[in-house]
Amino acid sequence: MNRRAILFHLKEAREELDRTIAEIEKDRKYADSRFIFNMGHLYHHLNTAWNARNVSDKRHWKCSDKDYYNWEKFPKNWELLLGRTASKNFLRYI
Numbered sequence: 001m002n003r004r005a006i007l008f009h010l011k012e013a014r015e016e017l018d019r020t021i022a023e024i025e026k027d028r029k030y031a032d033s034r035f036i037f038n039m040g041h042l043y044h045h046l047n048t049a050w051n052a053r054n055v056s057d058k059r060h061w062k063c064s065d066k067d068y069y070n071w072e073k074f075p076k077n078w079e080l081l082l083g084r085t086a087s088k089n090f091l092r093y094i
Helices: 003-026 032-051 057-061 065-071 084-092
Strands: none
């Protein structure tokens, strides 16, 4: 697991989420188009954190266009959403 890359993307996602919340709270005319843009940025970082979690630093920071577009896609891995393996791993940390 590439902790450095994961932490980078999770922190970027957190910053986008905080910024989006602040914008929505402040701007009564906050547009749907802005929300779509902000959520796309948020999901890019969340998805990349997940999809590229086992990629080396070198490959992560010098990724190809193909890697970039594959990593930013919403995961099809059911372990992320419903998986038993994820649940078993989670129980080890409780």
